[in-house]
Amino acid sequence: MKNTQSTKLLFELSKPGLRAVRLPECDVPRQPLEKMLPAGAISSSPPPLPEISEIDVIRHFTNLSTYNMSVDTHFYPLGSCTMKYNPKRNERLASMPGMVDLHPYQPDSSVQGLLFLLHQCQHMLAEIAGLPAVSLQPAAGAHGEMTALLVAAAYFRDIGEKRDTVLIPDAAHGTNPAIAAMANFNVLPVKSNAAGLVDLDDLAAKLDDKTAVFMITNPNTLGLFDGQIARIAKMVHDAGGLVYLDGANMNAILGITRPGDFGADLMHYNPHKTFSGPHGGGGPGAGPIAVCEKLRPYLPVPIVVKDGNGYRLDYNRPKSIGPVRSFFGSVGVLVRMYCYIRTHGPDGLRRVAQNAVLNANYLLAKIKHFLPVPNGERCMHEFVATAAKLKADRNISALDIGKRLLDYGFHAPTVYFPLIVREALMIEPTETESRATLDAFVEALFRITEEPYDLLHEAPHATPVSRPDEVLAARNPVLKWKA
Numbered sequence: 001m002k003n004t005q006s007t008k009l010l011f012e013l014s015k016p017g018l019r020a021v022r023l024p025e026c027d028v029p030r031q032p033l034e035k036m037l038p039a040g041a042i043s044s045s046p047p048p049l050p051e052i053s054e055i056d057v058i059r060h061f062t063n064l065s066t067y068n069m070s071v072d073t074h075f076y077p078l079g080s081c082t083m084k085y086n087p088k089r090n091e092r093l094a095s096m097p098g099m100v101d102l103h104p105y106q107p108d109s110s111v112q113g114l115l116f117l118l119h120q121c122q123h124m125l126a127e128i129a130g131l132p133a134v135s136l137q138p139a140a141g142a143h144g145e146m147t148a149l150l151v152a153a154a155y156f157r158d159i160g161e162k163r164d165t166v167l168i169p170d171a172a173h174g175t176n177p178a179i180a181a182m183a184n185f186n187v188l189p190v191k192s193n194a195a196g197l198v199d200l201d202d203l204a205a206k207l208d209d210k211t212a213v214f215m216i217t218n219p220n221t222l223g224l225f226d227g228q229i230a231r232i233a234k235m236v237h238d239a240g241g242l243v244y245l246d247g248a249n250m251n252a253i254l255g256i257t258r259p260g261d262f263g264a265d266l267m268h269y270n271p272h273k274t275f276s277g278p279h280g281g282g283g284p285g286a287g288p289i290a291v292c293e294k295l296r297p298y299l300p301v302p303i304v305v306k307d308g309n310g311y312r313l314d315y316n317r318p319k320s321i322g323p324v325r326s327f328f329g330s331v332g333v334l335v336r337m338y339c340y341i342r343t344h345g346p347d348g349l350r351r352v353a354q355n356a357v358l359n360a361n362y363l364l365a366k367i368k369h370f371l372p373v374p375n376g377e378r379c380m381h382e383f384v385a386t387a388a389k390l391k392a393d394r395n396i397s398a399l400d401i402g403k404r405l406l407d408y409g410f411h412a413p414t415v416y417f418p419l420i421v422r423e424a425l426m427i428e429p430t431e432t433e434s435r436a437t438l439d440a441f442v443e444a445l446f447r448i449t450e451e452p453y454d455l456l457h458e459a460p461h462a463t464p465v466s467r468p469d470e471v472l473a474a475r476n477p478v479l480k481w482k483a
């Protein structure tokens with residue numbers, strides 16, 4: 001018989017009389033409750049809490065903690081939304097008492113060390129971007145997109161130009177059009193060409209005196225570097241618009257090329273994909289932005305500045321869009337980013353990018369023989385394979401493959417994104433994976449493509465829950481126990 005103890009809820013394990021903790025007899029005179037609490041605060045019966053022994057509590061939570069796949073437990077090739085491995089040293093440094101015991105209301109003079117660190121972060125991110133001015137405040141990549149678009153809007157308002165349209169390639173991450181709409185811009189998609197790059201004719205047809213910003217991800221979500229970028233930037237600038245670089249894929253180009261050098265005016269970083277910070281998921285992560293000189297006045301406040309008296313937070317910036325986050329943003333995440341960048345240094349960061357690209361190309365070269373990669377002779381940090389033929393021939397979908405990979409002990413790749421590839425499987429290994437891990441992943445993926453339909457269609461088989469209704473689970477989470 002199967003032991004189902006570990007999948008039961010605490011309430012289901014409850015047995016009257018069981019206790020995890022037994023308090024000693026009270027050895028001071030008791031006071032009646034009514035004397036100590038107002039009548040309305042006293043319940044007439046005890047709350048229906050589970051009664052359970054210590055060992056069952058421990059097993060329950062320890063088991064729960066193993067149900068998730070994480071980058072610390074499994075290979076995690078989740079393209080686009082990749083979570084980079086967080087080196088444990090950075091966690092330790094960010095947890096030092098000198099960091100975690102600080103309070104944001106302390107006077108600047110008492111936090112000079114931290115302000116130095118943040119000032120350095122501004123400087124380093126400016127250098128890596130090739131763009132001079134940085135705000136560390138946004139709390140996630142998408143929040144960085146929002147902040148940067150508000151900066152662009154403030155700029156056009158200030159120079160008296162009515163530009164209300166943002167152009168976005170159809171390969172873009174969903175946050176790009178969503179954020180542009182939230183920032184009150186009209187959104188126009190720009191087609192990709194057969195090579196998976198920006199269709200220049202379509203871009204030319206859509207650029208006009210209403211264009212505020214062209215948002216491009218480069219390398220794009222197909223893992224391709226758009227070599228037309230200098231031409232694209234000229235087209236956008238000639239039309240009076242700004243070029244926004246979604247910097248989510250900076251891991252592929254760190255220290256090799258810089259957005260500011262290939263024509264970007266503003267950009268955001270995703271530290272979880274590039275500098276090993278925890279993922280924002282809307283916050284509390286980090287999504288710093290970098291902008292060109294003419295956009296500097298509009299950045300959020302505060303900015304860390306250095307003057308004769310040391311470092312201070314500068315709020316006195318009359319054209320600023322104002323704060324976009326309380327205090328200074330997610331400082332703990334910025335500390336981790338600082339440690340990561342300083343540990344690697346300029347040459348190390350370039351090696352990170354080279355290894356990320358090498359690992360992705362190694363996988364691409366092996367996988368394309370059994371799962372076609374439509375735009376893939378070569379890739380940057382990630383690539384997109386398709387299960388469209390498997391779907392047509394044997395009704396095996398990208399979802400089936402992703403689910404079955406869990407049985408083999410691998411996190412699934414991103415599926416069904418980008419939208420321009422049917423039955424997409426978007427694979428990003430990152431630079432930290434060994435050849436042995438990559439080979440094991442290829443082997444598992446190959447075996448899966450040979451497995452029978454029924455087995456795949458009901459996968460995963462090794463997880464406590466197989467295929468929940470994911471939409472229902474997200475829209476209607478059941479968070480309360482009902483007897």
Ligand SMILES: Cc1ncc(COP(=O)(O)O)c(C=O)c1O
Pocket residue numbers: 080081082140141142143173175176217221246248249270273279280281282285287
């Ligand atoms: C290309 C791209 N743009 C934007 C984002 C949004 O970033 P975040 O999830 O940090 O809000 C992501 C997600 O990682 C992404 O892959």
